[in-house]
Amino acid sequence: MQVPVLKQRDYLIASIQAALTDADLLQLRDALVEQVGRFRSRGVIVDVTALDVMDSFAARTLRDLAHMIRLRGAETVIVGIQPEVSFAMVQLGLTLEGVATALDLEEGLAFLDKRLNVRRRP
Amino acid sequence: MASHEIRVPINSDIDIVIARQRGRELATQLGFGSSDLVLIATAISELARNIVLYAQKGEVVLSLIEDGGRKGVAVVAHDEGPGILEIERAMQEGYSTSRSLGLGLPGVKRIMDDFHIVSETGRGTTVTVRRWKP
Numbered sequence: 001m002q003v004p005v006l007k008q009r010d011y012l013i014a015s016i017q018a019a020l021t022d023a024d025l026l027q028l029r030d031a032l033v034e035q036v037g038r039f040r041s042r043g044v045i046v047d048v049t050a051l052d053v054m055d056s057f058a059a060r061t062l063r064d065l066a067h068m069i070r071l072r073g074a075e076t077v078i079v080g081i082q083p084e085v086s087f088a089m090v091q092l093g094l095t096l097e098g099v100a101t102a103l104d105l106e107e108g109l110a111f112l113d114k115r116l117n118v119r120r121r122p
Numbered sequence: 123m124a125s126h127e128i129r130v131p132i133n134s135d136i137d138i139v140i141a142r143q144r145g146r147e148l149a150t151q152l153g154f155g156s157s158d159l160v161l162i163a164t165a166i167s168e169l170a171r172n173i174v175l176y177a178q179k180g181e182v183v184l185s186l187i188e189d190g191g192r193k194g195v196a197v198v199a200h201d202e203g204p205g206i207l208e209i210e211r212a213m214q215e216g217y218s219t220s221r222s223l224g225l226g227l228p229g230v231k232r233i234m235d236d237f238h239i240v241s242e243t244g245r246g247t248t249v250t251v252r253r254w255k256p
Contacts, residue, residue: 019143022135022171053142053160055167056226084160092164092229 003028005035010042011112013105016050022057029065036074043112044069047105049080059094066099075115077101079108126151128184130170132201138170141182148184149195152255161233162195162253168226169199169249177203177246187252194235194254202246209241 001024006013012035014028032044046062048054054062066076077100081089089095100115102108113120128148130141142163149162166182173180180201187196206212213227227249231237236252 019139021139052146053163053167055164055171056229057167057171082160084157087157088160088164088233091161091233092168092226093232094229 005031007039011045012036012039012041013045015047018050019052025058025061029061032065033068033072036069036072042074042116044074044076045105045108046076046078047080048078051085054085054089056094059089059096063096063099075112077108077111079104126186130182132170132173132181133179135174138167138174141170142166145184145197148186152186152193152195154255158253165230165234165251166197168230169197173199173201177201192254194252196252199249205243205245205247206241207243209239
């Protein structure tokens with residue numbers, strides 16, 4: 001299952017729609033790392049609201065994704081981690097160290113605007 | 123004892139998703155809460171991935187279990203792969219034989235109620251975990 005990536009202003013928004021296989025996750029990582037250059041994006045939002053499970057592989061791949069995109073000169077924020085998923089991650093000892101997270105898409109956009117010093121018209 | 127048994131062959135990463143979804147469906151039948159459902163699904167995901175990573179193929183057997191009035195879900199992850207050379211080390215936090223990827227076994231042990239592992243070098247590995255309904 002491919003993850004649709006939406007380009008909005010300087011940002012790329014990837015909304016995970018369903019459970020992803022390991023290969024899907026790696027493909028998403030590589031696609032975003034490439035598209036940041038192609039669209040000269042400054043920020044990336046990965047919406048994981050629909051993700052039912054965040055296991056060690058998913059956590060590691062999202063961490064890698066964020067770090068690779070930072071090396072490409074853009075910022076990543078992971079949004080929409082569900083309460084039960086956050087609980088399971090803590091129990092398993094999985095972290096997204098060094099990766100920005102936000103409650104939802106709206107908060108993710110606000111985070112990027114602030115981080116990248118983007119001024120919006122009121 | 124097992125009233126219901128689901129066998130999921132594990133041959134590729136797609137099967138990891140199938141196994142954890144089947145496990146979640148089974149646990150839902152028993153009325154587990156949403157947090158427990160995610161824990162169970164995550165444990166299945168880790169166990170199934172170990173099969174794909176270290177043994178290439180194997181199977182995950184999911185069943186509903188009963189013991190003295192309490193009910194739960196059992197997950198048996200079995201493979202005939204190389205086996206784990208040093209189980210004690212594999213059960214230590216942060217242990218990893220495959221680059222930056224840990225086996226995830228200590229985490230799985232922590233989130234399930236019962237954890238049992240049998241591994242023989244060259245013969246394979248069987249991990250049995252159970253989660254009882256609170």
